Amino acid sequence: MSGTRLRALxxxxxxxxxxxxxxxxxxxxxxxxxxxxxKIFYLHVPMAIVALCGFIFAGLCAIAHLRxxxxxxxxxxxxxxxxxxxxxxxxxxxxxIWAKASWGHYxxxxxxxxxxxxxxxxLYATYTPLRFSIEDRDKQARYASVxxxxxxxxxxxxxxxxxxxxxxxxxxxxxxxxxxxxxxRTAFLxxxxxxxxxxxxxxxxxxxxxxxxxxxxxxKRRLAGDEGLRPRRSAAPELQVR
Amino acid sequence: MLxxxxxxxxxxxxxxxxxxxxxxxxxxxxxxxxxxxLINVQRDVAEITELAExxxxxxxxxxxxxxDREGTPA
Numbered sequence: 001m002s003g004t005r006l007r008a009l010x011x012x013x014x015x016x017x018x019x020x021x022x023x024x025x026x027x028x029x030x031x032x033x034x035x036x037x038x039k040i041f042y043l044h045v046p047m048a049i050v051a052l053c054g055f056i057f058a059g060l061c062a063i064a065h066l067r068x069x070x071x072x073x074x075x076x077x078x079x080x081x082x083x084x085x086x087x088x089x090x091x092x093x094x095x096x097i098w099a100k101a102s103w104g105h106y107x108x109x110x111x112x113x114x115x116x117x118x119x120x121x122x123l124y125a126t127y128t129p130l131r132f133s134i135e136d137r138d139k140q141a142r143y144a145s146v147x148x149x150x151x152x153x154x155x156x157x158x159x160x161x162x163x164x165x166x167x168x169x170x171x172x173x174x175x176x177x178x179x180x181x182x183x184x185r186t187a188f189l190x191x192x193x194x195x196x197x198x199x200x201x202x203x204x205x206x207x208x209x210x211x212x213x214x215x216x217x218x219x220k221r222r223l224a225g226d227e228g229l230r231p232r233r234s235a236a237p238e239l240q241v242r
Numbered sequence: 243m244l245x246x247x248x249x250x251x252x253x254x255x256x257x258x259x260x261x262x263x264x265x266x267x268x269x270x271x272x273x274x275x276x277x278x279x280l281i282n283v284q285r286d287v288a289e290i291t292e293l294a295e296x297x298x299x300x301x302x303x304x305x306x307x308x309x310d311r312e313g314t315p316a
Contacts, residue, residue: 021262036252037254037257037258039258040257040258040262043265047265086268089268090264090265093261094261098257202272209276209279209280209283212283213283216283219290220289220290220293223290223293223297
């Protein structure tokens with residue numbers, strides 16, 4: 001993505017996020033049941049949805065990598081999982097704070113929605129160590145893609161299984177959004193859009209950074225030969241740039 | 243002013259503030275890590291510039307190209 005488009009995306013992200021959270025704070029009415037604490041909903045739920053969609057997107061990139069054997073798809077999957085894990089940390093922490101305020105406990109082990117998200121998070125937390133444990137770069141990329149596809153397929157299956165289960169206290173994610181009154185729904189949708197833009201923005205930034213690093217390494221190799229580069233083991237994909 | 247705000251905000255506003263601060267903290271940590279990586283990129287660019295300048299100096303001193311440039315720095 002060019003610098004101009006990245007700048008436009010950055011501005012759009014900031015504007016959408018500020019608008020969304022201003023709507024959530026000042027326009028969306030106070031929840032009759034939970035009161036002010038429900039404002040966490042506008043942060044926690046969009047983060048969870050975007051993080052899970054990011055994992056699925058990584059699976060699709062991994063499919064493209066196995067089909068084309070092009071390292072750029074492996075890089076896209078790697079970065080997508082990386083950003084989703086960061087959002088996943090946010091989901092777990094904000095969820096724990098909301099749970100403490102609403103239910104009196106930071107964590108409820110017999111709640112399927114919470115435990116299933118934790119399982120998905122822990123599953124993806126093994127992705128980077130898995131990559132790091134494989135020295136051969138081709139094998140690393142292939143095994144990581146297989147992992148991303150398998151885990152990516154697990155995400156919607158897990159989501160459906162949790163929806164089919166009887167919930168104890170956690171509201172159902174999307175059906176609860178359907179029941180929102182107009183102002184709440186608008187605020188939620190703008191926050192969701194803002195979070196999606198933030199995800200895409202961070203993803204683009206990291207892709208741009210890793211591509212630049214690969215180009216610099218290639219340039220250094222041309223100028224100084226292989227001895228100019230320190231051999232390093234890394235979990236990140238290696239782009240071959242001429 | 244803070245005292246006035248605390249009189250207006252509901253009792254459990256601390257939890258909401260904590261949740262949003264967690265999000266902000268995560269973003270700031272991410273930006274901090276990216277800034278650190280950017281410093282590494284700047285260092286690499288400086289190193290490459292130095293290598294390129296050395297290469298140019300070598301070319302200027304030895305226009306016939308008799309000097310072996312493999313494994314520069316010369």
